[in-house]
Amino acid sequence: MTHLASLFDSGLTSDIVFSSPLLATAPSSENAPMILAGVLLSLVxxxxxxxxxxxLSKLVDLPPVLGELVAGVIVGVSALHLLVFPETGAVASDSVVITILQKIAGLNPESIGKVFASESEVISVLAELGVIILLFEIGLESDLRELQKVGSRAAIVAVVGVVAPFVAGTVGLMLIFGMPTIPAVFAGAALTATSIGITSKVLSELGQLKSTEGQIIVGAAVIDDILGIIVLAVVASLAKTGEVDILNLVYLIISATAFLLGSIFLGKFFNQSFVAIAEKLQTRGKLVIPALIFAFSMAFLANAIHLEAILGAFAAGLVLDETDKRRELDQQVIPIADILVPIFFVSVGARVDLSVLNPTSADNRQGLVIAAFLIVVAIIGKVITGWAVFGQEKINRLAIGIGMIPRGEVGLVFAGIGAASGVLDKPLQAAIIIMVILTTFVAPPLLRFAFKQEAGKVAENQI
Structure with a gap:
């Protein structure tokens, strides 16, 4: 959900740093070699x-994605500064990559700033491509028929997972901390998010993606993503004008619903054409290239109508999952995902600034108290969603609830937009970031624990 900011074409968007307009920092030709060098070193x-x-994460029996996130924190703004981004408040002199380039090429101050901005933009775009490929891969690994079976339950999980933390967070901040309405609403909205990228990757690593619980979590996370866009539209309107743009709200609801249902419906007719095209092609990539053309086209279409590009990629994966070439395509997409997806997870970790956890700062102390409240609401508000599932006696409700916990990059988008609009003061912004950090990092090991506990109970019952 790194393009949530693209919802708004004026006002906030000029100040929001989470979108990735690569051409906004169009490099001059003399800087291009240094930008390339910076990107290559960053990728190393x-x-x-x-x-x-x-x-290391695998060695201690934790999901590898958690290790990638932690590694991102270590190389990012919180520690080694090997990978830093302007949106975290970093400047060119903070970047080890830029320091190395400066020593090698003797860049002047003006060039240093341009190279840093452009190099960061390229990495951000590669990270977004990574999450698009990840969601395309998850769509391919999902079963549309199984998703349709759990559709109503996934929708209930998503709605409860949005409403419960939003209401509890907003009301609690107003009553307990005496916070004004609009900042409280914005913080409550940040609690509604779910990072589908992180959750789906953990499910895939655990071999639970196609389980009933996994399908409910993924379906709910997709719906949650759509609801997150709508919630963000509402709170951003409140931040700018103090009132909600009803027309924009209605447009988002209709376009999101029409896009997902329409793409799945049309996909039934597309499958035969796709297989026929792939079989007629004779050159390398005759299967994976048409698949990527379709995935990127769907991602572009979603982005063009102010939805998330990852929704389009996920829908494309679901459609192609129905073809006879699915298993072969799965295998061909894996190496592409292995190249691009780590950029996304390490970048998410690199943007985390652990300085907000420092209690010696007065702003942080106030933020830590508020963060403690937000963390409790963030976890409980999602965990209870497992008990909103009906019609399943033996389902792992705890795993479903835990699977909805991580906020990841989605929560950072809310924090960024709130800060850019001036709605969030420093303590509240720090509290939201702390909540995002903790929910992102505790969810993977807790999800593994929940599935292991259930497996243990099943084994005991069979003895």
């Missing part, structure tokens, strides 16, 4: 961090 650090973090 990203892949080293990703592999080391994933392997």
């Amino acid at each position: 650090f990203i892949y080293l961090a990703s592999k080391l973090g994933g392997e």
